[in-house]
Amino acid sequence: MSGSISRSVSLMSPEDGGGLAAGLPPNTPSKTASNDPSPLQLFVQAKKKINEIFREIGEYVDDSEKFLDSVPENIIPQETIKKAKDFKGKVAGITEVLERDHMKVAFFGRTSNGKSTAINSLLGEKILPTGIGHTTSCFLQVEGSKAHEAYLTVEDSEEHLKLSCLTQLGNALCEQKLESNAQVRIHWPVEKCRLLGEEVVIIDSPGIDVDVDLDDWIDKHCLDSDVFVLVSNAESTIMLTEKKFFHKVSEKLSNPNLFIIHNRWDCSAGEECQAQVRKQHTERAIDFLSKELGICTKEEAESRIFFISAKEALQTRLQEVKGLKPNISTEDYFTRYLEFQEFEKQLEYCLSSTAVKTKFAAHTARGKDIISSSGRMMLDIQDLSYSNKQGEENAKKELMDRLDFTERQLEMMTYEMKDKICAIVEDVEYKVAKALSDEIRRLSVLVDEFNEPFHPDPLVVNVYKSKLNQHIESGVGSNLKSRLSSDLSQNMEVQQKEMMDRMTALLPPEKQTVSRNILPRREAFEVLYHLNCENLCSDFQEDLSFRFSLGFGALMKRLMSSTQVKRRGPPGSPYASTSIPRNNLPPLTPDSPTFESFIPPQDDWSVLSKVAIASISSQGTMGGLILGGLLFKTVGWRVLAFTGMVYGIVYSYERLTWTNQAKMRLFKRQYVDHAARKLRLIVDMTSANCSHQVQQELSSTFARLCHLVDESTADMKEELKQIDRTIKELEEVCSRSKVLRNEASFLANNLDVFQRSYLDSI
Numbered sequence: 001m002s003g004s005i006s007r008s009v010s011l012m013s014p015e016d017g018g019g020l021a022a023g024l025p026p027n028t029p030s031k032t033a034s035n036d037p038s039p040l041q042l043f044v045q046a047k048k049k050i051n052e053i054f055r056e057i058g059e060y061v062d063d064s065e066k067f068l069d070s071v072p073e074n075i076i077p078q079e080t081i082k083k084a085k086d087f088k089g090k091v092a093g094i095t096e097v098l099e100r101d102h103m104k105v106a107f108f109g110r111t112s113n114g115k116s117t118a119i120n121s122l123l124g125e126k127i128l129p130t131g132i133g134h135t136t137s138c139f140l141q142v143e144g145s146k147a148h149e150a151y152l153t154v155e156d157s158e159e160h161l162k163l164s165c166l167t168q169l170g171n172a173l174c175e176q177k178l179e180s181n182a183q184v185r186i187h188w189p190v191e192k193c194r195l196l197g198e199e200v201v202i203i204d205s206p207g208i209d210v211d212v213d214l215d216d217w218i219d220k221h222c223l224d225s226d227v228f229v230l231v232s233n234a235e236s237t238i239m240l241t242e243k244k245f246f247h248k249v250s251e252k253l254s255n256p257n258l259f260i261i262h263n264r265w266d267c268s269a270g271e272e273c274q275a276q277v278r279k280q281h282t283e284r285a286i287d288f289l290s291k292e293l294g295i296c297t298k299e300e301a302e303s304r305i306f307f308i309s310a311k312e313a314l315q316t317r318l319q320e321v322k323g324l325k326p327n328i329s330t331e332d333y334f335t336r337y338l339e340f341q342e343f344e345k346q347l348e349y350c351l352s353s354t355a356v357k358t359k360f361a362a363h364t365a366r367g368k369d370i371i372s373s374s375g376r377m378m379l380d381i382q383d384l385s386y387s388n389k390q391g392e393e394n395a396k397k398e399l400m401d402r403l404d405f406t407e408r409q410l411e412m413m414t415y416e417m418k419d420k421i422c423a424i425v426e427d428v429e430y431k432v433a434k435a436l437s438d439e440i441r442r443l444s445v446l447v448d449e450f451n452e453p454f455h456p457d458p459l460v461v462n463v464y465k466s467k468l469n470q471h472i473e474s475g476v477g478s479n480l481k482s483r484l485s486s487d488l489s490q491n492m493e494v495q496q497k498e499m500m501d502r503m504t505a506l507l508p509p510e511k512q513t514v515s516r517n518i519l520p521r522r523e524a525f526e527v528l529y530h531l532n533c534e535n536l537c538s539d540f541q542e543d544l545s546f547r548f549s550l551g552f553g554a555l556m557k558r559l560m561s562s563t564q565v566k567r568r569g570p571p572g573s574p575y576a577s578t579s580i581p582r583n584n585l586p587p588l589t590p591d592s593p594t595f596e597s598f599i600p601p602q603d604d605w606s607v608l609s610k611v612a613i614a615s616i617s618s619q620g621t622m623g624g625l626i627l628g629g630l631l632f633k634t635v636g637w638r639v640l641a642f643t644g645m646v647y648g649i650v651y652s653y654e655r656l657t658w659t660n661q662a663k664m665r666l667f668k669r670q671y672v673d674h675a676a677r678k679l680r681l682i683v684d685m686t687s688a689n690c691s692h693q694v695q696q697e698l699s700s701t702f703a704r705l706c707h708l709v710d711e712s713t714a715d716m717k718e719e720l721k722q723i724d725r726t727i728k729e730l731e732e733v734c735s736r737s738k739v740l741r742n743e744a745s746f747l748a749n750n751l752d753v754f755q756r757s758y759l760d761s762i
């Protein structure tokens with residue numbers, strides 16, 4: 001052991017000059033004089049560094065948790081979020097432990113071996129009570145405090161007690177002492193003590209020779225200690241009770257760091273057998289550490305055994321603080337002080353490196369585990385969000401194509417359908433006009449079918465007229481219906497079906513059923529041929545007065561019309577009249593000869609016409625006489641008499657056959673002429689109405705289908721917007737997870753660097 005000291009320090013006495021206040025030489029490894037950084041700085045810096053890393057990890061897990069909360073559920077399973085929350089709790093726990101982590105050294109030994117004195121000398125202050133006999137009644141923990149004034153706290157209480165209470169609480173000689181396993185914490189200002197400022201906590205224990213439960217002690221106060229110092233009395237040897245305690249410690253802790261200081265070495269100063277005693281103590285201590293406890297090798301054990309005088313060291317330190325020389329005259333004092341310094345140095349090295357390893361290695365490993373799990377989680381999220389994004393982009397492309405196709409098809413079909421509807425409408429218009437014209441031509445048949453009894457009385461005629469109007473109205477209507485309806489409705493049905501099929505193909509499957517049900521559930525489409533004959537024929541005025549067919553007026557009319565016919569040209573010519581007005585013809589019975597049979601041939605008319613014209617052109621009686629004389633002279637009286645007789649017979653016949661039936665026939669003829677004229681006027685309007693009805697029907701069906709397609713395109717556009725939003729969200733998730741993954745890698749790298757710098761190098 002002495003060899004190791006001589007290697008590290010040069011043995012110069014204070015009197016040799018060049019020392020500091022304590023009289024030490026400039027090359028002495030004194031903490032006050034040396035510029036070497038304290039070994040404890042390893043722990044201090046490592047703690048600072050790992051705290052920084054864990055603060056960053058804490059921020060990272062906070063960010064990760066916030067990020068995971070904002071990510072849609074379909075991307076992140078619930079257990080991942082739970083895992084992230086667990087990480088947060090774990091990191092918070094580690095950070096909290098790290099904050100409290102310090103180097104802990106515990107002093108054990110029998111009563112009055114000088115444990116408190118040794119601690120005081122390390123602290124450079126007389127903090128703990130010392131004295132002969134059993135002075136320390138309970139565990140006293142000395143730790144640094146940011147407060148400027150020292151204070152005490154006892155277990156389970158936050159109350160700050162005055163330092164003066166320590167004498168009562170921690171001193172075994174006082175009556176108010178605590179139990180031996182109780183603990184009093186002494187909070188000492190860090191600015192007053194280097195050791196405490198460098199995160200060291202020192203524990204002083206009651207003597208292990210006092211009747212105590214060692215297991216309870218160890219469990220309560222020793223398990224988190226980095227180094228144990230056995231303070232033995234150099235005047236005797238290591239006792240069994242001391243050995244027993246450390247046996248128990250090494251059972252509970254694997255490879256505890258144990259230092260053995262043989263205190264009170266000053267008492268053996270000048271003794272002849274000092275060297276033999278030292279040798280004997282050293283051998284026994286080495287055997288105890290390396291063989292009995294087996295916690296280190298023989299060489300390591302050698303470097304953990306010291307022969308010191310805590311009392312002298314304390315005195316020296318107290319004098320140093322005052323800037324005075326130590327007032328110690330004992331032989332070899334300085335050698336013992338040097339050995340004390342060596343003990344201090346070795347203790348600090350061991351404390352620092354052990355604490356860094358035991359405390360931070362586990363935290364580093366756990367930090368790495370958390371960070372790598374979180375990094376993997378972020379990578380999974382990144383991959384999943386990326387693949388989801390790809391899926392959404394494909395869906396968007398498909399939807400856009402479908403939308404484009406639907407819109408183009410709709411545009412194309414709108415043009416097509418417009419043309420088709422126009423063609424159908426024109427066709428309907430033509431068909432209706434043709435059918436109505438046919439019906440008008442066949443109007444007389446329809447009128448003849450009307451069999452209501454007729455009477456020329458005006459009241460009866462009015463009722464008859466009204467019923468006839470209704471008969472014609474329903475007859476023409478039903479005839480048109482039977483001629484056109486089936487054809488039209490079939491055509492309509494075909495067109496509507498084609499329209500529906502083509503439009504339905506543009507709709508998504510779920511809307512296709514709606515589209516197929518869009519046509520109203522009714523019977524086949526019917527065109528309404530409403531004619532309203534009552535209104536049309538409201539101005540019809542029959543003329544049922546008797547008119548002799550060979551009367552003057554009738555003949556004149558016939559003459560005039562024949563002249564008109566001649567003037568117009570032969571029948572069949574463009575000027576020929578297709579209808580011969582019959583209104584003024586005499587009534588005819590069905591069995592009577594037709595009025596044409598009474599009409600003389602064309603050549604005979606020339607004589608008569610000349611006579612008539614002459615008679616018309618003559619003035620009064622003079623003209624009549626001239627005409628009569630001329631006839632008498634030309635044909636003779638017999639012919640005249642015969643003609644007169646025939647004329648009379650015809651007149652009588654016509655007068656006799658002028659019955660109600662004849663009047664009805666005349667009425668019907670007049671009605672047919674009138675109604676046909678009126679109906680001809682409304683042919684265009686009716687056909688236009690019908691075609692309009694068809695157009696309305698087809699257009700409304702098409703409009704309804706278009707509306708469905710429009711709804712479907714609107715849905716698609718909305719869906720596209722939704723997909724865009726999802727893609728944006730996924731992009732954000734992807735990039736954020738990437739950033740977080742990089743952060744995780746960065747933090748893992750920081751932990752690796754920490755491991756290499758502070759853990760692997762020890």
Ligand code: GDP
Nearest residue numbers: 112113114115116117130131132264309310311
């Ligand atoms: P503890 O009970 O183990 O804490 O012992 P203390 O530190 O209270 O010391 C008991 C007594 O031994 C005190 O009177 C000290 O002054 C004295 N003492 C401690 N260390 C030394 C030393 O190295 N040399 C001498 N001569 N006396 C010492």
